[in-house]
Amino acid sequence: MCPGLDYRQGLLEAVGDDGGEVRPHRHAGDLLTDESAPTTDITAGPGGVMTDDVGVITGDLTVRTELTGDKATVRVQYKDADEWYTVTGATATLHDPADVAAVHAVAVGILNRPEG
Secondary structure (H helix, E strand, C coil): CCCCCCCCCCCCCCCCCCCCCCCCCCCHHHECCCCCCCEEEEEECCCCEEECCCEEECCEEEEEEEEECCEEEEEEEECCCCCCEEEEEEEEECCCHHHHHHHHHHHHHHHECCCC
């Protein structure tokens, strides 16, 4: 360690360190992670699936319903791709986290149209 400061040097200090850890507002168990969110492979019907992010996507897709707090959001991706897109109009407030499975089933029923 350097015993003193040289010309144009100053002490560093932590920014925002108020002497303790900040506690989370909710337990991590309140979030459905990628692994626990209901996920289903589908085939989009004619006209595809409208997303907020990139517009319409078509073909073989994967649908996932994520739950963050009390908000369920349906997302889609091209099968085996990395990017997920939010389905337009597919966000709902749930009173019971167990309802995410029903929301997912309805979304899959609407979006999956392998016969056209």
